[in-house]
Amino acid sequence: MSAAATGPVTMAQDTGVVSQAIAYLNDPLSWTGPGGILELGREHLALTAAAVLVAAAVALPVGAWLGHGRRGGGVTVWLTNASRAVPTLGIILLLATAGLFGDGATVVAAALFAAPVLLVNTYEGVRGADPSARDAAVGLGMPGRQVLTRVELPLATGLVAAGVRTAVVQVSATVPLAALAGGGGLGQIIALGMGTQRYGQVLAGGVLVAALALVLDGVFAVVQRLVTPAPLRASARR
Numbered sequence: 001m002s003a004a005a006t007g008p009v010t011m012a013q014d015t016g017v018v019s020q021a022i023a024y025l026n027d028p029l030s031w032t033g034p035g036g037i038l039e040l041g042r043e044h045l046a047l048t049a050a051a052v053l054v055a056a057a058v059a060l061p062v063g064a065w066l067g068h069g070r071r072g073g074g075v076t077v078w079l080t081n082a083s084r085a086v087p088t089l090g091i092i093l094l095l096a097t098a099g100l101f102g103d104g105a106t107v108v109a110a111a112l113f114a115a116p117v118l119l120v121n122t123y124e125g126v127r128g129a130d131p132s133a134r135d136a137a138v139g140l141g142m143p144g145r146q147v148l149t150r151v152e153l154p155l156a157t158g159l160v161a162a163g164v165r166t167a168v169v170q171v172s173a174t175v176p177l178a179a180l181a182g183g184g185g186l187g188q189i190i191a192l193g194m195g196t197q198r199y200g201q202v203l204a205g206g207v208l209v210a211a212l213a214l215v216l217d218g219v220f221a222v223v224q225r226l227v228t229p230a231p232l233r234a235s236a237r238r
Contacts, residue, residue, distance in 0.1 A: 021207065024200055044212065047175045048171045048172045051175070055112075056167075059116070059118035059119040063076070063118065064122055064148060067128075088109050092178070106185075110171045113174055117167050118160075125155070157228060165217065169220075186212065189208065190202050190209075
């Protein structure tokens with residue numbers, strides 16, 4: 001068959017997939033009830049929040065401690081590069097072979113994916129705190145812990161919030177892989193569509209995942225701006 005003959009067929013197929021996706025999203029039954037978009041969206045948000053909280057519980061204290069002591073810069077860079085080299089899907093499948101399926105495997109894998117960016121941003125934020133403010137606190141007799149909690153961390157909040165924002169968006173876009181290990185979230189829409197060859201549903205699921213990631217990015221952009229000290233916001237604009 002010539003390219004001229006296959007071209008219209010391909011375009012018709014693509015148009016059909018788009019039409020199916022629109023029909024799926026416009027169907028009220030797709031949104032409500034068990035397995036509906038709203039329920040799966042709540043599961044998706046819960047998995048995202050759990051993974052980021054687990055990552056933050058480990059990465060933020062470690063990053064703050066390393067940044068306060070001006071140590072471990074090479075380790076943080078190595079961890080960041082290593083996290084980019086290891087695919088999250090590979091971690092999920094590895095956990096599945098070890099007997100950890102479903103949401104638990106997803107949270108662990110996504111937390112491992114989110115931790116490096118939180119660690120690096122916290123480290124850089126604390127390490128890069130204004131030296132004059134730090135020296136003034138030391139001159140007032142503040143112990144190291146108070147210098148960290150009262151001076152360095154407040155000055156680092158903007159960069160830490162930027163790390164949280166990045167982690168949330170990355171994890172939200174990664175959580176759909178949970179469906180491959182029996183987990184919940186919007187990835188179930190994609191997985192079910194692939195299993196039944198309903199490619200319009202697959203496209204609709206991808207659109208929903210992308211839209212949710214964009215919404216979360218916008219929300220956390222506002223949060224980042226609100227928690228960043230005003231002088232740092234002003235200097236960033238210059």
